[in-house]
Amino acid sequence: MKVIGLLGGMSWESSAEYYRIINQTVRERLGGLHSAECLMWSFDFARIEALQHAGQWEAATAELVAAARRLERGGADFLLICTNTMHRMADEVQAAVSLPLLHIADPTAEKIKAAGFRTVGLLGTAFTMEQAFYRGRLEDRHGLAVLVPDDAQRAEVHRVIYEELVQGKVVDRSRAAYRAVIAALVARGAEAIILGCTEIMLLVGPEDSAVPLFDTTAIHAEAAVDKALEA
Known part of the structure; x- marks a missing residue:
């Protein structure tokens, strides 16, 4: 099983759904006590939202890139950005790490x-x-x-x-x-x-x-x- 790297917290309400769906699906497919091997970096969304609405996309990109690198160092095999909006910087995140990014x-x-x-x-x-x-x-x-x-x-x-x-x-x-x-x-x-x-x-x-x-x-x-x- 590959380790899933999740860029979450944007918002944690939907990140909780990601975690639930991923683990339920692994259990359905593998049975028994199986669950997903995953890592999540969960942002303080207030900071991200402020950058979005101020149009400070470069600063928001830097936040995601730094988190993606943390997940890479932590052992993730591939990455997900757990929000549609922040795929605005998907190309920059992908360029910053050696892991594949699964685009939503x-x-x-x-x-x-x-x-x-x-x-x-x-x-x-x-x-x-x-x-x-x-x-x-x-x-x-x-x-x-x-x-x-x-x-x-x-x-x-x-x-x-x-x-x-x-x-x-x-x-x-x-x-x-x-x-x-x-x-x-x-x-x-x-x-x-x-x-x-x-x-x-x-x-x-x-x-x-x-x-x-x-x-x-x-x-x-x-x-x-x-x-x-x-x-």
Whole structure:
């Protein structure tokens, strides 16, 4: 079994889900008392969030690079960044270590394509929905057509993530707002929806959408187990 290196704490709410899904999946596949061999560096998210919203991406990159190097020294065999937004610096993190980085968008796109979908709606932080680092990878590398909510809806999706979900708050009116955003994307032609923030799965599930939801948290965690157990 390979050792999984997890860059977590962004937020710890979703990192706890990574840890749970990874270990449950290992137990399901290997049986008995088996669990994953993994290391996690868990950030103080308040510091990371402040850098994000101040646009200090170079400083945020330095934080991730330093943590990735700690995991490498600790014996990890490959790395995961346990958040969609911080894949903005995935290339820099990969260049800083000799370990492979399992990019969250790649297994997500592969599952979407395997299910026969090509046009998807994307929910996430404003950074993920608006910047090219994530949408561009889905479009250019995987050939998907990516739709995002309109300006007002993007603002509300982003607000709910930072004011509620990363703080462990699940609010019914926010679930209703997300349902409306999903319905609007479906009306524009989305065949499926990417839950492109690792906390969104805390708020919405299959019952909230007329089309399939692709939960990046679960997909990324299960892909990590695939890699950890490969020959």
